[in-house]
Amino acid sequence: MTRRLPARRPTIKDIARRAGVSESAVSFALNGRPGVSATTRERVRRVAEQLGWRPSTAARALSGEGTATVGLVLARPARTLGVESFFLQLVSGIQEALAERSFGLLFQLVEDVRAECAVHRRWWAERRVDGVLVVDPREDDPRYELLAALGLPAVIVGAPAGPLPPTGAAISTLWADDAAAMAAVVGHLHALGHRRITHIAGLPGLAHTRRRIASLRAEADRRGLRHTASVITDYSDAQGAEATHRVLAAPHPPTALVYDNDVMAVAGLAAAGRRGLSVPGDLSIVAWDDSVLCRATHPPLTALSRDTAAFGRRAARHLLALLDGAPPVCVLADPLRLEPRGSTAGVLQDGS
Known part of the structure; x- marks a missing residue:
């Protein structure tokens, strides 16, 4: 049985060969830089599309263009997440909003907030993400100061306890009452x-x-x-x-x-x-x-x-707005609605 080799990703060299131009011309054309004619730019982009070429995330980060990726770290015991629907719906909404802008979601599960802070530092140092979504605000939460010091844009999903994110930080808040x-x-x-x-x-x-x-x-x-x-x-x-x-x-x-x-x-x-x-x-x-x-x-x-998926979409869109240069906001989400069903009924008052 012949082993099938994985498909090779197209490179700038492949585009240059197919388009009949130099590799530098391809780089100029794909990055929107001057130095090539409009005709050459269009030909290069058309060939890139035909070959299925996509820019390297690492290369984009090193060039300062961003990664088109946002991060979400969840510091909860893994055993508690198996069948809980809230986070599945939340992530579904987040991903839906990110997909509208061709952004990816980098997710990691850790044991505690200290480990989460370490992940944020590593992602920032490695230029893995453009911003992060932060869930489960805590008392004396160390994440706000850290994200502000790193300059990493963030949306806090939930009302912070204690001090708000530092003034001037690119940190928005979306919370429910x-x-x-x-x-x-x-x-x-x-x-x-x-x-x-x-x-x-x-x-x-x-x-x-x-x-x-x-x-x-x-x-x-x-x-x-x-x-x-x-x-x-x-x-x-x-x-x-x-x-x-x-x-x-x-x-x-x-x-x-x-x-x-x-x-x-x-x-x-x-x-x-x-x-x-x-x-x-x-x-x-x-x-x-x-x-x-x-x-x-x-x-x-x-x-x-509540519409948890819509809550997730809203959080992601606030983060995308920060990445586009919008000022941080603090937004109260729609109130939760009580849906009475068969599990509640009246009782005789017992005076206690």
Whole structure:
């Protein structure tokens, strides 16, 4: 069996030979530099197209033309991402917007923010990306100062906790109001008669986790709810199920659970069933970030909904605008909508 060799990429020398011009003339023509006639320029570009030639990313970076690539580093445990739909939809939207400009997306998964900062430094030193998208803002986040010092354009997806990105840095922010969303959930459950509400939260260091916890406490204080709490997890189905079993085994268990993602909510629904509880007869459940998982369960889960792919497209377009020289912006995204479904129902007030 004859081994098939990989196709060789066309080079500037190939274009010059086919077009009947010098290699320097090809370089001038393809880079839009003076020194060749309009006729020669058109002939060179036509031959390049016929041969399927594309500029080398490394060569573009070294010449200062950019890489036509943006980066995204995700500092989360890999085991928590297997079936969570939020990031898949987010990346889908990002890629859709980048494809409109023939930009690529360079993605890397790391263990923590320190490792993420190291990746950003390496990408900057190697001229691998023109800018980056930054997700999961944290308390005392070191990434803003680093990106500002490197001069690497960025969009922060989510509201920063603490100090904003340094003034003058090419860093935009696109965020959703998690506090208002939690207030809407508590209002919905309170109207149904629930007075014991537990929030099965995600990673504790994330800014949006802290905002959701703070909003739950504020709403509980405002409404006189004495039995509300937040329980920290790693976003995984395993920890979501374990937390559900733990809180439902308490002497005065909650009548409603709010989960920080769809995966934990579905795991919680199953855990409640294993304890002999019916949803929504004995327990109401609300999920953050609606997905096909929420709609495919029985009963379907009440969820906070948004167009996550559109959120990703918007983030990518803000980054492309920065690369085009636009000033940085801070933009509030459309609010999350609560979609009541079969997993929430009224309860008798028990005075607690």
